[in-house]
Amino acid sequence: MLEVDHVRKEFGTVRAVSDVSFSINDGVTFGLLGPNGAGKTTTMRMILGILTPDGGTIRWNGSPITSESRRHFGYLPEERGIYGKMKVRDQIIYFGKLHGMREPAIGKRADWWIERLGLKQYAARPCSELSKGNQQKVQVACAAVHQPQLLVLDEPFSGLDPVNAEVLISVLHELKAAGTTLVLSSHQMWQLEELCSEFAIIASGANRVGGTLAQLRAAWPTRVVRVAPADDALHAPFAAISGARPLARMDGTIEYEVPAGTDFASLLKSLVAVAPVTRFESIEPSLHEIYLHAIGETTA
Amino acid sequence: MINDLGTVFAAELQRRITSRPFLIGLLIGVLGIMFITRMPALLDKAFTGSNAIVLVGDAKLLDRVKPLLAKDYKIKGELPMQTIDEHTLNAHHASSAFVFTEQGTKLALTVFSHDPGSVDNKDINRMLTPLLLQDALHKSTADVAALTAMPIAIKPVASKFANANEAFAARAVAYTLIFFLYMLILLNSQIVMSSVAEEKTTRIAELLVASVNPSALLAGKILAGATLALLQMVIWIVAAVLTGSPGAGSGAAPSGDNIFSLAGLFNVITPAVLIGFLVFFAIGMLQVSTVFAAFASLINRTEDLGSVSGPLVIPVIAALFIAMGALGSPDAPFAVITSFVPFLAPFVMFARIAVSNVPLWQIAGSLAVNLAALYVIAIIAGRIYRVGMLLYGRTPKLSQIWSVLRTSS
Numbered sequence: 001m002l003e004v005d006h007v008r009k010e011f012g013t014v015r016a017v018s019d020v021s022f023s024i025n026d027g028v029t030f031g032l033l034g035p036n037g038a039g040k041t042t043t044m045r046m047i048l049g050i051l052t053p054d055g056g057t058i059r060w061n062g063s064p065i066t067s068e069s070r071r072h073f074g075y076l077p078e079e080r081g082i083y084g085k086m087k088v089r090d091q092i093i094y095f096g097k098l099h100g101m102r103e104p105a106i107g108k109r110a111d112w113w114i115e116r117l118g119l120k121q122y123a124a125r126p127c128s129e130l131s132k133g134n135q136q137k138v139q140v141a142c143a144a145v146h147q148p149q150l151l152v153l154d155e156p157f158s159g160l161d162p163v164n165a166e167v168l169i170s171v172l173h174e175l176k177a178a179g180t181t182l183v184l185s186s187h188q189m190w191q192l193e194e195l196c197s198e199f200a201i202i203a204s205g206a207n208r209v210g211g212t213l214a215q216l217r218a219a220w221p222t223r224v225v226r227v228a229p230a231d232d233a234l235h236a237p238f239a240a241i242s243g244a245r246p247l248a249r250m251d252g253t254i255e256y257e258v259p260a261g262t263d264f265a266s267l268l269k270s271l272v273a274v275a276p277v278t279r280f281e282s283i284e285p286s287l288h289e290i291y292l293h294a295i296g297e298t299t300a
Numbered sequence: 301m302i303n304d305l306g307t308v309f310a311a312e313l314q315r316r317i318t319s320r321p322f323l324i325g326l327l328i329g330v331l332g333i334m335f336i337t338r339m340p341a342l343l344d345k346a347f348t349g350s351n352a353i354v355l356v357g358d359a360k361l362l363d364r365v366k367p368l369l370a371k372d373y374k375i376k377g378e379l380p381m382q383t384i385d386e387h388t389l390n391a392h393h394a395s396s397a398f399v400f401t402e403q404g405t406k407l408a409l410t411v412f413s414h415d416p417g418s419v420d421n422k423d424i425n426r427m428l429t430p431l432l433l434q435d436a437l438h439k440s441t442a443d444v445a446a447l448t449a450m451p452i453a454i455k456p457v458a459s460k461f462a463n464a465n466e467a468f469a470a471r472a473v474a475y476t477l478i479f480f481l482y483m484l485i486l487l488n489s490q491i492v493m494s495s496v497a498e499e500k501t502t503r504i505a506e507l508l509v510a511s512v513n514p515s516a517l518l519a520g521k522i523l524a525g526a527t528l529a530l531l532q533m534v535i536w537i538v539a540a541v542l543t544g545s546p547g548a549g550s551g552a553a554p555s556g557d558n559i560f561s562l563a564g565l566f567n568v569i570t571p572a573v574l575i576g577f578l579v580f581f582a583i584g585m586l587q588v589s590t591v592f593a594a595f596a597s598l599i600n601r602t603e604d605l606g607s608v609s610g611p612l613v614i615p616v617i618a619a620l621f622i623a624m625g626a627l628g629s630p631d632a633p634f635a636v637i638t639s640f641v642p643f644l645a646p647f648v649m650f651a652r653i654a655v656s657n658v659p660l661w662q663i664a665g666s667l668a669v670n671l672a673a674l675y676v677i678a679i680i681a682g683r684i685y686r687v688g689m690l691l692y693g694r695t696p697k698l699s700q701i702w703s704v705l706r707t708s709s
Contacts, residue, residue, distance in 0.1 A: 048510045050690065067513055074509070081504025086315070097307045098511040142507065 001025055002047065002150060009042050018205040021056075022274070023231065024198065026149075028052040029172070031184040031196035031290055033189075034051045039205040040185045041078060045150050047183070050073050052273050070164035071100045073146035078155045078185075084128030090128055094143045095150065098145035113141035133164045140168060144175060145195055151175060152183045157191055171197065187248070189288040199287070202295040208294040213287065220285045220293070223260050227271060228279035237270035253279070304512040308520025316491060316528055325533055330539045336476075337543040351418075352376050354392045356384065357400035361407075365400055368427050375690035384412040394598050405435060415664055467655070472628050473569060474654030476540070478575055478627075478647055481584060482620045485646075489589040490609060493522055496596035496685070497605055498668035505597075514686040518593055526585045533581070549677050567632040576653040576663075583670050583684075584646025587677055588616060594681035597688030615643040623647035640666050641675035 002024040009017040019020055026032045031097075034040050043263040045051040047058055060069045083091055089110055091276045096106040111257040114123050117137040121129055127138055136159060143152060153172075157165050172195055186192050192199070194215065209216060222243075227234055230252055238244045238256045247255040258267075264282050270276050285293075316322050353369070354377045355362045362378050369375065373674060378391040389412070396413035407428070410607045411419050434444045461467040491629045496518075508517055584585045595608050622644055628634035630652040639662065641651040653659045 015409060027405070045510075045690070050506065050509050070511070073510070077503070077506040077510070079503040081502050081505060081507055083315075083504060084502065094307070094311050095507070097311075098304060100303065139507070259476075291375070297334060 001061060002060045002218055003057075003062075004043065005057045005059070007043065007058060009039075009046060009051060009054050009273055012099055017053075019056075019101075020200075020202055020205065020207055022207070022210055023257065024181055024183065026181055026196055029176050029196045030183065031192040031199040031287075032183055032185045032202070033192070033199060033287075034185075034208075038203045040202065041154055041206075043202070044075075044154055044183065044185065045269075045280035047150075047151060048064070048073055051124050072145075072149040074143040074146065074151040076139055076143040076151075076153040078158070080136060081157075082127045082135050084137060087124055087126055088130070088138055089114060089123045091138060092145050093279040096145040098147075101146050107149070109204065110141070111144050113145055116171065117141055128132055128148060132159060134159060135212050137164065137167070137168070137204050140209055142243075143182075144171075147253050150181045150183070155187070156184060157186055157188050165191070187206055187289060188288070192285040200208040204244065209290070214288050216287075217284050218260075220290060222257045223259055223262065223285075224255055224257055224283040225262075225264070225267065226253050226255050226279065226281040226283060227277055229276075230254050231273040231274040231275040234271055234277070236274055237267060240270070241267070304516040305520045305523070306518055308512065309524050312495065312521050313525035313527060316495065316524060318533075319491075319544065321491060321494070322356055322528060322532075323523075325491075326535060328579055329483065329536050332541045333536050334543045336624055337540050352392075352394045353396045353398050354388070354394045355398050355400065356380055358522070361400050361402065363397075364431055365428065368431060369398070369424075372423075372427065388412075390416060391497075405573070407432060407435065410583065410689045436583050460655075470573075471655055474573075474627055474651055475624070477654070478620065478651055480536060481577075481647055481650065482616065484529040485584050485588050486579070486613065488525045488532070488585065489592040492525040492589040493592040493596040493605060493609060494602075495521055495525075496593045496689075497599055497602050500597055500689055501600065501602055509686070509689055514689065515682050518590070518682060518685050522589045522593060523591050524588060526582060529581075529585055573654050576650050579667070580646040580650040581672060582621075584643075587614075587643055587670070587674055590674070590677050590681045594684040594688070597685045619644040619647035624652040626651040627655055630658070636662065640678070641708050642670055645670050 004020060004022050006018060006019055006021050007017055008015075020039060020043050022030075022032075032040050032043065042051065044282060045122060046053050047065070049067075049070050058065055063069070070244075081160075083094075085119070087096070092110040092113060093106050096109060101109065111123075114120055118142065119134060119137055127135055130138065142157070143153070156172075156296060170190065172182060172184075176195075184192060184196060190207070196213075198210075198212050199216060201208045209219065224247065225238075230249065234254055235246070238246070238258070240252075242259050242263060243254075244256050244258045244262075247257055248253065268277070268280050271280065307495060326541065352374045354368070355375060356379045357365075359378070360382070366378070376394045378395075379388070380398070380403075382388070384399060389395065389397060395410055395415055396419060399410040399412065401408045401410070409424065409428075411424075413419050417454055430441070430448060432445050433439070433448065434441060437444070437447075439447070459467070461470060499508060512633060592609065592612055595612060596605065599605060612682070619638075622635070622638050626632070626648050627636060634651060637650060638644045639652055639658075641648075645666050649658070649663065653663065
């Protein structure tokens with residue numbers, strides 16, 4: 001279990017992280033969200049022991065992060081790096097060794113990752129000869145070759161084409177199934193929504209909201225109700241709800257934002273009473289909307 | 301930590317040993333050493349005409365003069381009295397013609413030369429003095445030799461050498477080894493610097509410091525650099541010995557006289573000199589390359605390497621010159637003081653050890669000061685490196701580096 005408790009980090013006069021807390025149970029895939037400059041990368045670097053927090057604590061399985069615990073971590077930084085002249089297989093083996101793996105196990109693991117990521121034909125070639133997408137696959141293999149207990153991925157999908165993004169998503173699902181705890185940051189909300197079961201949204205170096213998607217949705221103050229057909233008579237029941245406001249009218253439908261505590265059964269009854277209703281839908285907020293709302297609160 | 305260091309060391313060694321800069325440096329070094337060790341013979345052949353002369357005059361007179369001049373001149377021919385012109389000199393491949401005549405009872409010399417500036421009157425006079433004395437005193441050659449032979453005994457006082465030849469050979473070897481020190485430390489420190497800069501600029505640094513302790517990473521790189529330098533040095537010395545040994549080429553001096561021959565080296569490289577060289581090489585390499593690596597972590601573009609390494613090279617060049625001076629005056633106060641100063645000591649103290657009996661307390665003191673300095677340098681460099689490797693954007697100012705050092709302590 002990873003516990004990040006009120007961590008703080010300053011660089012001179014710049015406060016990169018002022019107060020971030022969250023905890024992640026083993027095997028959970030966790031999304032760390034926030035706008036540029038929110039402190040995501042600094043928080044990740046502190047988790048990995050690259051930076052030392054100025055305040056607060058970070059614990060892994062109940063103990064402070066040590067060089068021994070770091071052996072069981074993997075990291076894919078946002079700024080990708082690779083030894084251009086080193087061969088693909090050698091590079092993966094090198095990073096495996098840096099995490100304490102030894103021959104012959106490391107060779108077999110490297111070959112497995114090469115096969116899994118479709119890099120077999122490039123295994124003996126210098127990394128500089130590979131396309132950017134394939135270089136990123138090599139970096140993923142370097143980060144995960146030692147079967148880490150915790151894998152931190154900072155913007156793992158940036159620069160990947162849709163096909164390679166799908167490959168990465170399936171690999172992350174496999175790691176999750178194998179029990180690896182994953183921490184991801186990404187601006188691709190739909191991918192995070194698909195992958196992650198828990199989230200923390202941070203801005204200006206501090207937590208805004210956090211929890212499972214269900215918890216985040218439960219805490220969302222409004223819901224969107226969509227009804228069809230677009231009969232003018234259907235506006236009246238909405239107008240009777242305090243705080244309801246119409247949204248952009250789509251073809252053949254009416255949309256309203258209503259308070260989350262609205263009695264939808266009663267609303268449906270009221271609507272049916274004034275006009276024939278062919279469609280009634282209560283739309284949950286997407287992660288994207290929750291994110292924008294959380295960030296909006298901060299910037300407001 | 302030890303495992304990480306070993307992994308980084310092995311990978312770094314493997315990458316660097318096959319790198320183009322190392323192989324080119326090694327090859328150029330070997331060629332340079334071969335040239336230097338063969339240079340005396342080559343120069344001798346190349347400039348053989350400058351001391352080539354023809355003797356002109358009465359045959360009996362020339363018979364007396366010839367043995368006295370033969371030590372310093374190549375005598376290309378003996379001619380009867382005649383008019384000397386350019387054709388005479390060219391025909392005998394000589395630069396000068398020494399025309400001897402007798403004016404009364406005195407010997408007289410007229411020199412016809414392509415290069416009058418190369419003729420040293422006093423030197424010629426000194427060479428011919430036995431002949432002049434013989435004529436003036438009407439004594440035989442043996443008598444004059446007996447008269448002018450003054451017994452000279454050289455008694456070494458607090459000197460590590462038994463005679464002048466040994467001292468000269470030791471200085472020559474020390475001179476060469478100091479030059480090796482300079483080349484190896486500078487070349488390999490710059491290779492370490494390039495390696496750090498490569499990892500910084502290719503953004504692989506963050507991945508590395510997430511996987512391994514930055515101190516182990518830095519230490520692995522520096523130790524790999526030192527090992528490569530040692531390997532390079534062994535290859536260079538072997539090259540020097542092979543090209544300096546008899547049979548390596550015509551014109552080579554006999555093995556005992558040639559300091560680059562195996563026999564010559566064993567004459568002057570005592571265990572103390574060898575240990576001193578290795579110890580101070582290690583200290584110098586570690587001091588210089590650690591500083592180079594720390595500063596390399598601050599740059600953002602490999603193009604900036606030159607501007608950063610420029611000022612760092614200055615102490616190494618200064619150390620080279622001071623060490624050269626210390627070979628001539630190993631006990632001069634300036635040499636003694638600088639043999640304690642970090643960055644200078646590896647060169648200066650080794651120079652002093654090579655050519656004099658340095659008191660043991662001075663060697664121990666210098667080692668203590670420089671090992672302590674190395675410890676402090678490693679701590680400061682480690683902090684700069686740890687922060688510098690993640691620092692992107694503009695190259696930080698000195699005040700920012702100082703701030704980083706204070707906050708990361």
